[in-house]
Amino acid sequence: MEIRSAKKGSRKPRADAQRNRERVLEAAKTVFSAGGPDASLEAVAREAGVGIGTLYRHFPTREALYEAVYRREVEQLGELAEELKSDGAPVEALRRWLRANVEFVATKKGMAAALALAAGSPLSELTAFSFERLTKAVGTLLDRAAASGEIRTDVSPEDLLRTLVGMCLL
Amino acid sequence: MEIRSAKKGSRKPRADAQRNRERVLEAAKTVFSAGGPDASLEAVAREAGVGIGTLYRHFPTREALYEAVYRREVEQLGELAEELKSDGAPVEALRRWLRANVEFVATKKGMAAALALAAGSPLSELTAFSFERLTKAVGTLLDRAAASGEIRTDVSPEDLLRTLVGMCLL
DNA sequence: ATTTATACGGAGGGTTCCTCCGTTTAGCAA
DNA sequence: TTGCTAAACGGAGGAACCCTCCGTATAAAT
Numbered sequence: 001m002e003i004r005s006a007k008k009g010s011r012k013p014r015a016d017a018q019r020n021r022e023r024v025l026e027a028a029k030t031v032f033s034a035g036g037p038d039a040s041l042e043a044v045a046r047e048a049g050v051g052i053g054t055l056y057r058h059f060p061t062r063e064a065l066y067e068a069v070y071r072r073e074v075e076q077l078g079e080l081a082e083e084l085k086s087d088g089a090p091v092e093a094l095r096r097w098l099r100a101n102v103e104f105v106a107t108k109k110g111m112a113a114a115l116a117l118a119a120g121s122p123l124s125e126l127t128a129f130s131f132e133r134l135t136k137a138v139g140t141l142l143d144r145a146a147a148s149g150e151i152r153t154d155v156s157p158e159d160l161l162r163t164l165v166g167m168c169l170l
Numbered sequence: 171m172e173i174r175s176a177k178k179g180s181r182k183p184r185a186d187a188q189r190n191r192e193r194v195l196e197a198a199k200t201v202f203s204a205g206g207p208d209a210s211l212e213a214v215a216r217e218a219g220v221g222i223g224t225l226y227r228h229f230p231t232r233e234a235l236y237e238a239v240y241r242r243e244v245e246q247l248g249e250l251a252e253e254l255k256s257d258g259a260p261v262e263a264l265r266r267w268l269r270a271n272v273e274f275v276a277t278k279k280g281m282a283a284a285l286a287l288a289a290g291s292p293l294s295e296l297t298a299f300s301f302e303r304l305t306k307a308v309g310t311l312l313d314r315a316a317a318s319g320e321i322r323t324d325v326s327p328e329d330l331l332r333t334l335v336g337m338c339l340l
Numbered sequence: 341a342t343t344t345a346t347a348c349g350g351a352g353g354g355t356t357c358c359t360c361c362g363t364t365t366a367g368c369a370a
Numbered sequence: 371t372t373g374c375t376a377a378a379c380g381g382a383g384g385a386a387c388c389c390t391c392c393g394t395a396t397a398a399a400t
Contacts, residue, residue: 010345014397017347037287040387051349056389110287117283180376184366187378210356221380226358 021058023048028069033107037066037114066115067126073104074130081137090145097141098164101134105168134161191228193218198239203277207236207284236285237296243274244300251307260315267311268334271304275338304331 027048031039041062045055059065080100084093115123139157146153197218201209211232215225229235250270254263286293309327316323 011398014346016397020348041389042387052389053349053391054347057347060389113283113287117280181367184377186366190379211358212356222358223360223380224378227378230358232357 017058020048020050020054024050024055024058024065025069025072028065029073032069032111037110041065063115066111070108070111070115070126070130073108074133077101077104078133078137081141085140085144090141090148091150094138094141094145094151097138101138101164102168105165109169131161187228190218190220190224194220194225194228194235195239195242198235199243202239202281207280211235233285236281240278240281240285240296240300243278244303247271247274248303248307251311255310255314260311260318261320264308264311264315264321267308271308271334272338275335279339301331 024044027050028044031044031047035043041055042052044065045052048055055065059068077097077100081097084097087093115126135157138161142151142155142157142160145151194214197220198214201214201217205213211225212222214235215222218225225235229238247267247270251267254267257263285296305327308331312321312325312327312330315321
């Protein structure tokens, strides 16, 4: 008897697959940030030190890659909030997180636009997911700063986030 | 003594150049409407019955072509308004023009987005130009319809236009 | 150690991009 | 008309990119 996370008698996912997937995402972040959203996928593969076939196996279309990069960065912003939560100064923590967020929006807006263009259905799902994740993140930081009495308490996480994004897109 | 429209002792611009430019624009409109904004430029050249070199001479970049097509259509909408002005029924004229405008926005939004992505500086100039041109066009039609007493008189051309465009982009 | 399901790499055929240059032609003057 | 010349034309061709396909390699399971 064995523990099988998913249905079907499938074996454990291969370690190299996971590793390569991660490498590609990292490379994509770099390349797209530098060369805009139409950068060559072969350049991404090269940067990742991976064959072009591998890239296409993990991300069958350009949009799939965009989405994965986007998701991953949102996730990382969430984790950053977790780390900052146990940091010393609440306001300083909040400030840092906001700064990171600004940078994220700035570099990814091109990709977001490209996604919006070619997007079929699941775009709203994506935005909903990321909005919720980020709201939760900023929420915890806000609460802590408010509890320490260093900022006003009448700002909702949603409003703060919306304002921030709005400003970044001018 | 000769009439020289521009400075410099340049001769009259060649007729074939103008003709080809126009052909390319017409073809671009067709091809981009059918195949989206990433359609092949060589397809445009074929459709125009023109060598690829000619296309590139007139429009050095894809964006330049986008912009020219866009401008030309705005211009044509303006002219359409002129024609409709001397048409019979004022409201009917207005209605027709609005319909044409809707169609324009619908088919060109992809191109507009692409332009916005790759746009350097002169994008605001473009939007300003087209907004003014269209406002003037709808203005004359509105006035005439209002003068005939068939519609309300408290709608400004700007508001009408903005509302229309907003609705088209949902 | 052997088996085998998975994943990897990259060659290759097709498409598009964009430049470059030899050829053609429209305007102009004699 | 004819001839001259600047301007415009066409499309071949090298480079980049896309994406598929398949022989090879390897991580997990036995």
